[in-house]
Amino acid sequence: MKTQSIKQSDIEHNWWVADADGQVLGRFASKIAQILRGKHKPDFTPHMDMGDCVVVVNAEKIRVTGKKESDKLYFRHTGYPGSKSFTSVKLMRKTHPERIVKNAIKGMLPHNRLGRQIIKHLKVYTGAEHPHNAQQPKVLDI
Numbered sequence: 001m002k003t004q005s006i007k008q009s010d011i012e013h014n015w016w017v018a019d020a021d022g023q024v025l026g027r028f029a030s031k032i033a034q035i036l037r038g039k040h041k042p043d044f045t046p047h048m049d050m051g052d053c054v055v056v057v058n059a060e061k062i063r064v065t066g067k068k069e070s071d072k073l074y075f076r077h078t079g080y081p082g083s084k085s086f087t088s089v090k091l092m093r094k095t096h097p098e099r100i101v102k103n104a105i106k107g108m109l110p111h112n113r114l115g116r117q118i119i120k121h122l123k124v125y126t127g128a129e130h131p132h133n134a135q136q137p138k139v140l141d142i
Contacts, residue, residue: 006043006050013121014052015137017130021058023142024065025104031142032056033108036118049114053121055137060097060126064089074103098124 016035020028038044038051064072069089076085092100102124109115123132 006045006048008048011048011050015055015132015135016052016140017055017057017132017137018140018142019058019128020056020101021061022063025062025068025100028062028142029101029104030108032122033105035140036105036121037109047114049117049121051118051121053135053137054123054140055130055132056098056101056122056124057128057130058126059101059124060093062097062101069093074099097126 018028018032032054034040035054036051038049041050044050072089073086074089074092076087077083078085087095089100102119102122105122106115106119109118123130
């Protein structure tokens with residue numbers, strides 16, 4: 001018996017809309033990462049980009065538990081000596097709330113060329129509106 005390998009032309013990318021309102025960040029991000037990767041499909045192949053496209057709305061209403069709002073820090077470095085920068089979740093929520101969700105999901109994807117290709121299928125928006133109505137996305141119940 002031979003193992004059937006799926007071709008790139010046979011892969012179908014569906015579109016989903018996920019509402020982050022009131023969701024816990026880690027649990028929400030892990031479910032979105034699985035859909036982006038394609039692990040929910042029966043013909044999942046680890047070395048191929050076969051996941052679906054996901055649109056996340058209401059990113060500013062994502063919830064973190066415990067004292068993460070003030071204690072969790074995001075690290076940034078420009079490349080110059082002494083230019084380390086740390087940003088808390090509270091400040092990130094005021095300035096760029098979509099980055100909270102995107103960074104959490106990006107950390108759950110592979111850290112290689114495949115992961116960089118997969119993260120392009122993620123669209124994160126702060127409000128309830130998004131410009132992807134032409135793709136007729138289905139509502140994702142999480």
